[in-house]
Amino acid sequence: MFHKEGQKIILLTFFLVTTTVLLAQFYIEIPWLRWALQITALVVLILILQFFRNPKRNPIKNFDEILAPVDGKVVVIEEVEETEYFHDRRKQVSIFMSPVNVHVTRYPASGKIKYSKYHPGKYLVAWHPKSSTDNERTTVVMRTPKFGDILYRQVAGAMARRIVNYAEEGENVQQGEDAGFIKFGSRVDLFLPLDCAITVRLNQKVIGAKTCIAAAIERKDHED
CATH class of the missing domain: 2.70.70.10 (Glucose Permease (Domain IIA))
Structure with a gap:
């Protein structure tokens, strides 16, 4: 589950990462450079996702x-x-x-x-x-x-x-x-x-x- 404040950033990042991976696959002929670029893009997406995660918390309310x-x-x-x-x-x-x-x-x-x-x-x-x-x-x-x-x-x-x-x-x-x-x-x-x-x-x-x-x-x- 992700926080609503991250929705726009997550969608934009997903679009940019997907575009980067596809362009690298079709237009970069050097294997190590292509893989490095694709892996870097995926790591950025993972970092954005983990930053905006919103784990569900249901505390037992206690006035004390x-x-x-x-x-x-x-x-x-x-x-x-x-x-x-x-x-x-x-x-x-x-x-x-x-x-x-x-x-x-x-x-x-x-x-x-x-x-x-x-x-x-x-x-x-x-x-x-x-x-x-x-x-x-x-x-x-x-x-x-x-x-x-x-x-x-x-x-x-x-x-x-x-x-x-x-x-x-x-x-x-x-x-x-x-x-x-x-x-x-x-x-x-x-x-x-x-x-x-x-x-x-x-x-x-x-x-x-x-x-x-x-x-x-x-x-x-x-x-x-």
């Missing part, structure tokens, strides 16, 4: 857990000052996505979208400390039953040139649902309350809509 919004590796776990929306201290967990990871973004929790904003910006490498505030990015804030307001941020990397964000203010969303897509290398930052328990470690590989990132510590529920 924040699930990973994307597949990738945890590269940051620290307490920081969040300056765009909260303007206070938060626990930040950042997940780096390499080009071989699934690049679908999924809602980390169920709740109501309170804030959704796109920011144009630079294309620093995704692990750069300033990428979260300087790069092209989208910021989404959700009101959740157990964690109160949480923020996740899609951050473009050096290769990414388009972030797709489906979150709309006022919308009620469900944990694990498709929230967007980032094309070609990126990272997602989570900003969580200080009184939650982080359940992952640095360099741990996580799976979107499956791996628990944080668990709620017993607290008073928040209301809309």
Whole structure:
């Protein structure tokens, strides 16, 4: 199954690869050159297909857990000052996505979208400390039953040139649902309350809509 954001690119790539293979077969007489060109074209098609894959995930929804919004590796776990929306201290967990990871973004929790904003910006490498505030990015804030307001941020990397964000203010969303897509290398930052328990470690590989990132510590529920 492939993500809808990749449909046009997949069709165009398939057409170009098919054309290249056929032209090489009929017009290139040197065998090794013909095979090299055909194999290269097929490899490009395979890479495009694997990048836009969209494996079906059906998480068991749990208000007490924040699930990973994307597949990738945890590269940051620290307490920081969040300056765009909260303007206070938060626990930040950042997940780096390499080009071989699934690049679908999924809602980390169920709740109501309170804030959704796109920011144009630079294309620093995704692990750069300033990428979260300087790069092209989208910021989404959700009101959740157990964690109160949480923020996740899609951050473009050096290769990414388009972030797709489906979150709309006022919308009620469900944990694990498709929230967007980032094309070609990126990272997602989570900003969580200080009184939650982080359940992952640095360099741990996580799976979107499956791996628990944080668990709620017993607290008073928040209301809309």
